[in-house]
Amino acid sequence: MKREWDLLHTPGPTPIPPSVERSMSQPMIGHRGEKCKELMNDIAPRLKPVFGTSGEVLVVTGSGTSALEASVVNVTKPGDDVIVVVAGAFGDRFAQICETYELNVTRLEVPWGTAVEVEQVEAALADHPETKAVFLTHCETSTGVMHPVEKVASRVKEVSSALVIVDGVSSMGGAGVDMDQAGIDILVSGSQKAMMLPPGLAFVAVGNQVWSVIDANPRPRFYLDLRVYRKQLQSGQTPFTPGLSLLFGLQQVLTLLEEESLERVFERHQTMKEMTREACRALRLPLLVSDQDASSTVTSIRPDTFEAEKLRKVAKEEFGLILAGGQKHMKGEIFRIGHMGYCRPANVLQYISILEIVLKRLGHEFEAGSGVAAAQEAYLKCTKEE
Amino acid sequence: MKREWDLLHTPGPTPIPPSVERSMSQPMIGHRGEKCKELMNDIAPRLKPVFGTSGEVLVVTGSGTSALEASVVNVTKPGDDVIVVVAGAFGDRFAQICETYELNVTRLEVPWGTAVEVEQVEAALADHPETKAVFLTHCETSTGVMHPVEKVASRVKEVSSALVIVDGVSSMGGAGVDMDQAGIDILVSGSQKAMMLPPGLAFVAVGNQVWSVIDANPRPRFYLDLRVYRKQLQSGQTPFTPGLSLLFGLQQVLTLLEEESLERVFERHQTMKEMTREACRALRLPLLVSDQDASSTVTSIRPDTFEAEKLRKVAKEEFGLILAGGQKHMKGEIFRIGHMGYCRPANVLQYISILEIVLKRLGHEFEAGSGVAAAQEAYLKCTKEE
Incomplete structure (x- = not known):
């Protein structure tokens, strides 16, 4: 067929709305010119409510996994203790990234098809008091479970100083998370799910309180160095040539979300x-x-x-x-x-x-x-x- | 205006040809389905002549810089000696990536606006006999110089066992390089220049002889781990959701290049x-x-x-x-x-x-x-x- x-x-x-398809088909522009600055300056503040944050939402040209990796390499260094909730293929991916980057990973395994309970995370934190960060998935795409990330984040913040980092790839734009209120430190997503775009953009929403950790983190990173994305965004730019047609489309996606x-x-x-x-x-x-x-x-x-x-x-x-x-x-x-x-x-x-x-x-x-x-x-x- | x-x-x-624009506007498909496999299996062999290689040309969803970084992190480990030809902003970027990843970098500085001479590279190699890799730019976009990468690669191979890694971001699709004949080990490019696509795809052409180095390299990497791109490509897939609309467009770009x-x-x-x-x-x-x-x-x-x-x-x-x-x-x-x-x-x-x-x-x-x-x-x- x-x-x-x-x-x-x-x-x-997921399917692309016709108006977004048309927006993407605009002629190319120089990525260091005024038109691109106008585009970025328009998009940046409009992304914030989608992620429920007053912090910056950085746009990386890459698959969703690049945003997961960015959330790991910008705040951790080898040997750090982390807890990763693994309740499906994408929790497993988060754990794999953390293991690849030589973290001391505690996998909090949850049966596929069920959500993690706040008490499980709290118990894991009690077992690992040095935990630097807790990683978890909002919508676990492989099972269709939506984990209570806001409740977990609130509890983690009550009982520890660990960062809370959430994979919202298959939920952002379709389900709300009050990132700032819940105390989620980093919330990442991708373009090709509820954000109604083709794949190719990744989003990293960073709570304002996390920059001191990111700025001080010595781990080498270049393409996924969030510091340069933040710095360039201050003048309406991206550090590297961005996926322009997807940015054109994103502008229209935001209009659709706002209109509804x-x-x-x-x-x-x-x-x-x-x-x-x-x-x-x-x-x-x-x-x-x-x-x-x-x-x-x-x-x-x-x-x-x-x-x-x-x-x-x-x-x-x-x-x-x-x-x-x-x-x-x-x-x-x-x-x-x-x-x-x-x-x-x-x-x-x-x-x-x-x-x-x-x-x-x-x-x-x-x-x-x-x-x-x-x-x-x-x-x-x-x-x-x- | x-x-x-x-x-x-x-x-x-650069501008997008109308037929490529139309190709990109096709409806989304599942990236694990048959249609995507057909697409990847069609594209993969047709990319090889563009890069002048019989090796794999891996497609990464990202800016050109992601491909530069991939070429660094897959073949080097901290402390390796490398030579980077710096004759403009993009040679400098290559050097910055190498420095970020804790390599022992010799910057072979060449005045902006002139090409490196084969003898300069040979002399630098003589000074640094432990050199693991030589990085250079084909077309240095910031000046409009085209470096004699084939001649340099041939000489490097004659006098050393160093790898030769070339940034072809602003030349591939517009100028020919016989990668295999010259002994270039890795040749990278991006979608938004002579490849006639919007930004968002990066290409990493890998000579067959390099895989033993890549496979043995202990440096942590995940999103840019070329081993998984190669493995997935064997079954017509990508490890992470690819920029599908750009892949649709790439198929038409290859047709245009072949027709002409x-x-x-x-x-x-x-x-x-x-x-x-x-x-x-x-x-x-x-x-x-x-x-x-x-x-x-x-x-x-x-x-x-x-x-x-x-x-x-x-x-x-x-x-x-x-x-x-x-x-x-x-x-x-x-x-x-x-x-x-x-x-x-x-x-x-x-x-x-x-x-x-x-x-x-x-x-x-x-x-x-x-x-x-x-x-x-x-x-x-x-x-x-x-």
């Missing part, structure tokens, strides 16, 4: 989550994650009457509906539906109704139309005027 | 260089660089009857012609014209004829039309059938 007809519902990359309002954007994602989960229940599709721990941007299903990969194959071949499979040990065990960014309740109704046909083909038993009906009901409930 | 009317002639970013043929592309750049230089001579504009050392992608002029910045200002405000200024200590001293990528002799005729008007406004004395005539003559001479 041709790409034109695809319905992309992976948890990133962040509050309503986050509510829309909550609504899509509820619709998807209620539909799955009606269709007898076992949800991997509990209501309390579930992400508003991605939903994981662990089928018990057919193979997950078979469903993905039929959905893709017959309808161009692209879903994600499981990662690492969950490969073949689950499938994942992304509902973030340029995605709205109407898209949920569409993929649920497609899924019903696919489930019929796979011989899965359910009452026809019950998934769509449940999604509709969830929609009406979520959007009821108070 | 509106961006729509700009004539962008900086030495990067690399040989003719490089000839076209030579022609544009000759046209620009002959026009400058006719217009009494002093060229910074000698004929022998001059780059085919960018030309620097050091005016002596008016201020360089004044010319840039008038050209920009009246005609939307965007030229680059000088960098570092050459700021205000020179202006630079980029003639690379999506640029052809007709564009040269255009900017020369615009420059003539601007020069009149500045009170510079020359014979009206003489610049255009000289460029025309150079064009006819360069394109004469043998």
Whole structure:
């Protein structure tokens, strides 16, 4: 099937809104000229509310992983004690980066599909009182769990002086985090998920209180040295030639988020989550994650009457509906539906109704139309005027 | 003046061909799906001739500087002796990266505006027999010098076992380097210059003989660990979510280069260089660089009857012609014209004829039309059938 007809519902990359696509197609500009300064000076303050911070949100040209690495190498030196919450593939990646950079890593392992509890982090900190930083994932993309990063951060700050560093790659722009209020020190993200852009930009939001640590940190770094990003941003520039077309697109993304309002954007994602989960229940599709721990941007299903990969194959071949499979040990065990960014309740109704046909083909038993009906009901409930 | 009317002639970013612009606007795809594998498997072999190598050309999502850094951190460890040819801002950047990563750096300083001589490198190697690697720039963007990297590499290989690592950011796609024949070990580039794409992709061409060094190198690295890029490429993938829209565009760039043929592309750049230089001579504009050392992608002029910045200002405000200024200590001293990528002799005729008007406004004395005539003559001479 041709790409034109695809319905992309992976948890990133996600579809691009037409106005953002058009914004990206503007002619190139010199990255040291006035037009680029105007662009950066426009974007920089508008990114702050998305990350819930009054600190700088630095834009790095790179994949989301470059931002994860930036958050590690700018505040740690070899031998530092750190705690990394590992509850999926991206917690594992954070731990791998920390291990690569010769930190003394305590992996706080949490079963895939469940969220870390504040008390677990507190206990780990009690065991490791010298901990320099706690790393955790907001939305663990590989499972669809949204960890209580604000609660964890608040508790960490109450009981220790450790930094709190959060991977918000698959949540920023889709779910709100009050970074400053919660005491999160660094919050990173990428462009290709709820931020509605192609991959290629990474964001590093840095709390004002962290710069003394970053400035004093002796670890060598160059491309990911946040000090030079901050310095250049003061004159509306980036230290290295930035991904200009993505910056053009980002400007329009911010306009879309502001026009809808962040509050309503986050509510829309909550609504899509509820619709998807209620539909799955009606269709007898076992949800991997509990209501309390579930992400508003991605939903994981662990089928018990057919193979997950078979469903993905039929959905893709017959309808161009692209879903994600499981990662690492969950490969073949689950499938994942992304509902973030340029995605709205109407898209949920569409993929649920497609899924019903696919489930019929796979011989899965359910009452026809019950998934769509449940999604509709969830929609009406979520959007009821108070 | 509106961006729509700009004539962008900086030495990067450069204008985007319409067909490349359209290719980039394709809908997003999953980066772990079949479509992305097809894309990567199509691109990977087609990049090799551009870099003159049978080795892998790895694609990193990042600015050109990320590729420079990758070439440093993958083959060196702290304390290694290295020689860096510094003849401009980008040689200096290479040296800065090497210094940041705690190498024992010998800066082989060459006056800005001249090319390094093979004998200078040989002498530096004789003084530093333990040299692990020699770093140099192909086209030094800040001056418009094209260093004889092939000759240098051949000599280095004759007299030592040092690696030769070349920054080809502002030359690849515009000038040919026979990387394998010359013995260049790593050749890096970026997307936003002669490769006719927006910024955001970096290329690292790695000679087959270098992998034993890379594999054995103990230095910590994660996002820029070339081993994982190579491993993932074997199954048509990238280790981290790649800049997909730029990859879509790259596929079309390769088609454009192949349709014209690399040989003719490089000839076209030579022609544009000759046209620009002959026009400058006719217009009494002093060229910074000698004929022998001059780059085919960018030309620097050091005016002596008016201020360089004044010319840039008038050209920009009246005609939307965007030229680059000088960098570092050459700021205000020179202006630079980029003639690379999506640029052809007709564009040269255009900017020369615009420059003539601007020069009149500045009170510079020359014979009206003489610049255009000289460029025309150079064009006819360069394109004469043998």
